[in-house]
Amino acid sequence: MTFNVKDLGQYVARLYAADNFEQAFNILHDQALKLGYEGVLYTYIPQILLESHFSRAPVYHVSDGYSPAYLKHYTEARFDQNDPLIKAVMGGVQEPVEWWGEINKQYMAGNKASREVIATANDYGISNGITLPLMSSAKGIAGASFISSERCHFNTLNNENLAMLRLCTELFHKFIIADASCVGYFLKPLLDSLSKTERLFLIGLAQGKQPSQIASKLNKSEKYLEQLMLKLRRKFSNSPVDTTPTLNRNQILYYVGLSGLLENID
Structure with a gap:
């Protein structure tokens, strides 16, 4: 035809x-x-x-x-x-x-x-x-x-x-x-893997907020957020707990922003 x-x-x-x-x-x-x-x-x-x-x-x-x-x-x-x-x-x-x-x-x-x-x-x-x-x-x-x-x-x-x-x-x-x-x-595989706290944490970082500001808003300690970032790095790198994640903080934020993930986070 x-x-x-x-x-x-x-x-x-x-x-x-x-x-x-x-x-x-x-x-x-x-x-x-x-x-x-x-x-x-x-x-x-x-x-x-x-x-x-x-x-x-x-x-x-x-x-x-x-x-x-x-x-x-x-x-x-x-x-x-x-x-x-x-x-x-x-x-x-x-x-x-x-x-x-x-x-x-x-x-x-x-x-x-x-x-x-x-x-x-x-x-x-x-x-x-x-x-x-x-x-x-x-x-x-x-x-x-x-x-x-x-x-x-x-x-x-x-x-x-x-x-x-x-x-x-x-x-x-x-x-x-x-x-x-x-x-x-x-982006559903990524979105489904994130907890509400992880989503809000990434949004705060992408908006340029300081860890202290994000910690206050989430009612968490800065130490907790440090561990949360390590968890995110391991999640996105699929790295075992006893190894160093292949992706660092800046790489995660770069890819998250580039993919449009934040636009789809509720």
Whole structure:
């Protein structure tokens, strides 16, 4: 199916009228279906999850046609740590990456764990996929993947509709990354890991308040806040108690501010 300027205008109008991430994603999904693809995955992984050794997996959002069962397996097995597609995006690849194409093979070469990621997708019936890199910056990485069940049909789709798919997906991504509530959807692993006191502590530090001021407001001692910062450093570094955390105070504040985490703290 070919799209004209009118179709694209209607897509943009619907997208920018969306009230939340779920609505925006459904609009992208509808557009992908119209273009002939069967399933969609989108993710934004904040840099703090990439740079640290944070224990919780990133957030991925998929349509029903993408195989939620595979996503569950992927998340539980922490395939994100060896996914060649993520490595490609992090490596600065900008062109579309076919899952069994040469670019992806380069990132799987010599790495059994990376090959397992794609092989397992095939086990779940996902034999044809293409990933569109959307962002690789100080904020983090983002990408969207689209699948189809028939190889010949998939090649035809990519030849005829990939340019429009890329444009629609890039518009979607720009909408998401500019909206604090949408970004917050992907910060949930971080937000859920923080206690109310930890959240208020980070807010106070980000606002430039002195430890004594924060301690007074929280009705805690400065010594307590020192221990709280050490706990946060260990949490974000995923460091054992008896080791020195890999992230320091300034790094945590930098990544927290850069990711937009504070905008999503209640």
